[in-house]
Amino acid sequence: MKIGILQTGHAPDELKPTSGNYDAMFRKLLAGHGFSFDTYPVLDGVFPEGAEAADGWLITGSKHGAYEDHDWIPPLEDLIRQIHARKMPLVGICFGHQIIAQALGGKVEKFSGGWSVGHTQYRLHGAPVELNAWHQDQVVTRPAEARVIGESDFCANAFLAYGDHIWTSQPHPEFENTFVDGLLRTRGKGVVPDAQLNAAEASLDRPTDSTQIAQEIADFFKKVRT
Structure with a gap:
């Protein structure tokens, strides 16, 4: 099964030698499940010819906001709607979670409650x-057809599903603790409140449930659909 990775962001240059870019993190997360991958860095204007270029699709995270004025966002939303209309499997993570909701009628904005960083x-x-x-x-208003399958006290729309062909997650199963440690140093200081950065750093020795989520994503892609 070929998964097309729609890459909407780049990892910090300082972290790429050890963690790889965002598409590489998903290739690692989903390794061993029998997938092949093609990457389309859509934020650099590189798009597939259409929805049929892959068997399933995955949209990565990004430092950009879904509501920002970038040339690549409208065609990405068009592609999302094409994938949705064909009921092809589509996974969105963080920005991917948000842009799918926005493309299908939801609303994304800076959350008044602030940031969520690190183990959550x-x-x-x-x-x-x-x-x-x-x-x-955050997705503050979900599309009418989206249903909540996961949440937290901080994020009411943390995991969404649309029919049986779209699965999205606000948190990052592909982010290993070492990468978050790097983000704390390269993108956190002066942006995220110091108290949250310190709390995130203190929790970096705790394991995550990324393997469980990787299995859920793999099962989702492989599900037999009529």
Whole structure:
């Protein structure tokens, strides 16, 4: 099964030698499940010919806001709607989670409650999971057809599903603790409040449930759909 990765951001240059770019993190996260991958750095204007270029799609995170004025965002939203209309499997993570909601009629904005950074506890399908987060933006109004499958006290729309063909997550299952440590140093200081940075740093020795989420994403892609 070929997964097309729609890359909407780049990892900090200082971290790429050890962690790789965003597409590489997903290739690592989903390794061993029998997928092949093609990457389309859409933020650099590189798009697939259409929705049929892959069997399933994944949209990465980004430092950009879904509501920002960038030339690549309208065609990405058009592609999302094409994928949705064909009921092809689509996964969105962080920015991907947000841009899918926006493209399908939801609203994304900077959350008045501030940032979520580092290890964060969620309830997914009613069970606790812990994943790394890095966001201030949130889906504040979900599309009419979206249903909540996971949340936290801080993020009411943390995991969304649309029918049986779209699965999205606000937190980052692909972010390992070492990468978050790098983000704290390269993108956190002066942006995220110091108290949150310190708390995130103190929790970096705790494991996450990324392997569990990787299995859920793999099962989602492989699901037989009529």
